[in-house]
Amino acid sequence: MTPREASQASLEFGGPLGVTVMLVLLPATMFHLLLVVRSGPARLLGPPTYLPGLEELWSPQALLLLFIWLGLQVALYLLPARKVAEGLELKDKSRLRYPINGFQALVLTALLVGLGVSAGLPLGALSEMLLPLAFATTLTSFIFSLLLYVKALAAPVSALAPGGNSGNSIYDFFLGRELNPRLGSFDFKYFCELRPGLIGWVFINLALLIQEAELRGSPSLAMWLVNAFQLLYVGDALWYEESVLTTMDIIHDGFGFMLAFGDLAWVPFTYSLQAQFLLYHPQPLGLPMALLICLIKVIGYYIFRGANSQKNTFRKNPSDPSVAGLETIPTATGRQLLVSGWWGMVRHPNYLGDLIMALAWSLPCGVSHLLPYFYVLYFTALLVHREARDEQQCLRKYGHAWQEYCKRVPYRIIPYVY
Numbered sequence: 468m469t470p471r472e473a474s475q476a477s478l479e480f481g482g483p484l485g486v487t488v489m490l491v492l493l494p495a496t497m498f499h500l501l502l503v504v505r506s507g508p509a510r511l512l513g514p515p516t517y518l519p520g521l522e523e524l525w526s527p528q529a530l531l532l533l534f535i536w537l538g539l540q541v542a543l544y545l546l547p548a549r550k551v552a553e554g555l556e557l558k559d560k561s562r563l564r565y566p567i568n569g570f571q572a573l574v575l576t577a578l579l580v581g582l583g584v585s586a587g588l589p590l591g592a593l594s595e596m597l598l599p600l601a602f603a604t605t606l607t608s609f610i611f612s613l614l615l616y617v618k619a620l621a622a623p624v625s626a627l628a629p630g631g632n633s634g635n636s637i638y639d640f641f642l643g644r645e646l647n648p649r650l651g652s653f654d655f656k657y658f659c660e661l662r663p664g665l666i667g668w669v670f671i672n673l674a675l676l677i678q679e680a681e682l683r684g685s686p687s688l689a690m691w692l693v694n695a696f697q698l699l700y701v702g703d704a705l706w707y708e709e710s711v712l713t714t715m716d717i718i719h720d721g722f723g724f725m726l727a728f729g730d731l732a733w734v735p736f737t738y739s740l741q742a743q744f745l746l747y748h749p750q751p752l753g754l755p756m757a758l759l760i761c762l763i764k765v766i767g768y769y770i771f772r773g774a775n776s777q778k779n780t781f782r783k784n785p786s787d788p789s790v791a792g793l794e795t796i797p798t799a800t801g802r803q804l805l806v807s808g809w810w811g812m813v814r815h816p817n818y819l820g821d822l823i824m825a826l827a828w829s830l831p832c833g834v835s836h837l838l839p840y841f842y843v844l845y846f847t848a849l850l851v852h853r854e855a856r857d858e859q860q861c862l863r864k865y866g867h868a869w870q871e872y873c874k875r876v877p878y879r880i881i882p883y884v885y
């Protein structure tokens with residue numbers, strides 16, 4: 468089988484038809500959420516109360532703001548890093564190098580925004596610009612993905628992603644042909660995965676908090692919780708930035724529309740849905756309920772961080788004292804699979820923790836509406852699908868040892884349920 472035949476034999480996401488639907492459905496869903504969240508009924512499944520005209524969507528100021536933001540994040544990415552990490556070995560046996568300075572970028576952005584706000588920058592007004600900003604970001608992601616696709620046409624075969632090289636242009640545009648598109652040492656996929664969208668999400672949340680304080684005198688307890696929980700999540704991702712180098716997005720998926728739009732537009736504009744909801748639909752939250760929600764968040768984070776750190780430590784140094792006593796299964800690749808500790812409980816304990824945290828982000832919005840629970844629903848679907856993709860890759864990589872692991876640890880994400 469040629470590489471192209473092999474790639475076509477295992478098309479993901481429903482093949483060309485599936486990705487065509489997603490190309491339309493993903494931006495449409497994002498705009499639907501942005502519109503319904505500000506409407507009175509705020510119904511997830513109902514139609515928006517009005518459809519905006521082009522004059523409400525298109526704003527040169529929003530585009531300028533987006534470019535200033537992207538420029539700032541590029542500049543922070545290029546600053547000297549505390550560490551430069553090596554990625555996994557590529558097909559041509561080389562390894563790429565990545566700066567580890569994401570947390571530094573978050574702190575420096577916070578300092579700059581703080582200075583701006585104290586000099587009179589109206590950050591709260593950002594909440595009024597979300598629709599045109601989302602429009603500008605969607606257009607930019609689309610054009611950016613086209614450029615990536617064209618760039619990939621000239622890339623050597625060894626630089627192509629295993630899945631985005633089917634020969635069907637829509638499919639390859641969506642999934643991404645090239646695995647690690649770069650300009651010099653600037654890595655587009657790594658940059659986009661952790662910087663503009665993820666950090667942007669935190670500042671959109673903050674703008675919504677400031678706007679709520681301006682409207683109602685002070686931010687609500689619910690708004691504080693959502694801001695704090697999601698800041699912890701983003702801070703954690705940037706603090707442990709190096710571990711993103713072993714995710715399937717970096718080692719397996721190409722960089723196309725799915726990740727470009729997902730990273731730049733989907734994350735900041737849909738992941739901030741709870742804070743948007745609270746601005747337009749204030750929710751009373753008593754202290755006992757707030758404490759219970761904090762407990763749920765702490766449990767989720769404990770599982771999420773414990774599982775991720777255990778695997779990362781084990782992969783880096785299996786004889787580290789914190790993991791040396793864990794039971795393992797040897798594989799033909801020379802690597803081992805953990806079969807006790809967090810990874811002996813279910814096959815994806817980190818997803819379980821992440822889902823519990825997702826619930827804790829939505830609960831401050833009360834139970835009167837389904838809309839703030841969109842993230843929980845979407846994220847469950849994303850993780851179930853991601854888990855299935857990861858299983859296939861592990862089965863290919865580890866064969867019999869993976870089957871043995873599945874026998875020993877029969878549940879995927881939720882013990883005794885799934």
Ligand SMILES: NC(=O)C1=CN([C@@H]2O[C@H](COP(=O)(O)OP(=O)(O)OC[C@H]3O[C@@H](n4cnc5c(N)ncnc54)[C@H](OP(=O)(O)O)[C@@H]3O)[C@@H](O)[C@H]2O)C=CC1
Nearest residue numbers: 714715775778782803804805806810817818821853857861
């Ligand atoms: N908020 C969001 O939108 C999203 C968040 N996430 C989060 O990002 C984090 C990373 O997730 P993801 O990239 O999907 O993958 P994981 O961190 O779960 O990594 C999966 C890999 O771990 C290794 N592995 C699996 N089982 C074992 C075992 N028993 N022992 C040792 N190694 C094992 C395998 O790779 P190998 O053997 O090659 O090391 C496998 O491919 C998760 O916490 C997830 O919840 C992910 C997607 C979206």
Ligand SMILES: CC(C)CCC[C@@H](C)[C@H]1CC=C2C3=C(CC[C@@]21C)[C@@]1(C)CC[C@H](O)C[C@@H]1CC3
Nearest residue numbers: 493660703704711714716725728729730733734
């Ligand atoms: C729009 C589509 C439906 C799918 C887009 C998927 C992307 C939004 C996600 C793919 C993998 C991601 C990861 C993270 C954020 C979301 C995306 C980019 C994290 C950075 C979130 C924080 C975690 O600690 C690490 C995650 C790695 C994967």
